Amino acid sequence: MGSKGGKIKIPTGSIEISKGIRQIVRSIGLLGASRFGKLGFQIGLFTVIFALAAVGLVELVEGRAVGSDQRLGFYVLFSSILFIFTIYSIEKAKRRDGFDVMKVVIAITIVGFIIASLSGEGLIRVVQGAGYTSQTYVYLITGGLVFSGVSYWAIRHWKEYT
Numbered sequence: 001m002g003s004k005g006g007k008i009k010i011p012t013g014s015i016e017i018s019k020g021i022r023q024i025v026r027s028i029g030l031l032g033a034s035r036f037g038k039l040g041f042q043i044g045l046f047t048v049i050f051a052l053a054a055v056g057l058v059e060l061v062e063g064r065a066v067g068s069d070q071r072l073g074f075y076v077l078f079s080s081i082l083f084i085f086t087i088y089s090i091e092k093a094k095r096r097d098g099f100d101v102m103k104v105v106i107a108i109t110i111v112g113f114i115i116a117s118l119s120g121e122g123l124i125r126v127v128q129g130a131g132y133t134s135q136t137y138v139y140l141i142t143g144g145l146v147f148s149g150v151s152y153w154a155i156r157h158w159k160e161y162t
Contacts, residue, residue: 043145043148046144046148046151047141047144047145047148048144049115049119049144050115050119050143050144050147050148050151051122051137051140051141051143051144052118052119052120052122052123052126053115053118053119053122054118054122054140054143054144055121055122055125055126055132055140056117056118056119056120056121056122056123056125057118057122059121059122059125060118060121064125065121065125067124068117068121071120071121071124072117074120075113075116075117075120076113078112078113078116079109079112079113079116082108082109082112082113082116083105083109086104086105086108086109087101087102087105090104090105
C-alpha cells in the first residue's frame, strides 16, 4: 500500500511454503543437535553431491551436457559467493599472511567451481531422466561415499602435504 502503512495480503500458498521451509530447517537442526546426526547429514549431502558430479562428468565426457553453456553463469555466481565466504572465513581466523590466504581461497574456489559445475550438470541429467539402471545408481552412490571419505581425509590432513 502507501508509505503510511496498511495491510499486505500474503497468499496462503506462501504461508504454507514458509511453514514447510521452517519445518525442514527444524528437522536439520535436530540432526545437528547430535554429533552423529550432524556427521550423518554431512556424509549424506556430500555423497549425493559427489555422485551427481560423477553423473555430470560422464555426461560432459560423452558430450550429452546440452545447454551447459547457458548454466555456466550460475556456476560462476556460486564460485564467486564461495570465494567471498572462504576469504572471509579464513581471514577471520587470522592465522595466515595474505599470500597464503589467497592461495588457499583460489584453490577452494576452483575446486568448488568444478564440483558445482559437474554436480549441477549431473542433477540436470538425473531430473531429465538419465536412463541409468538401479545398479548404476548403487555404484554412483558407492563412489560418492568413497570420495566423501577421501575428501574428508584430505581436508583433515592437507597441511601435512603442503
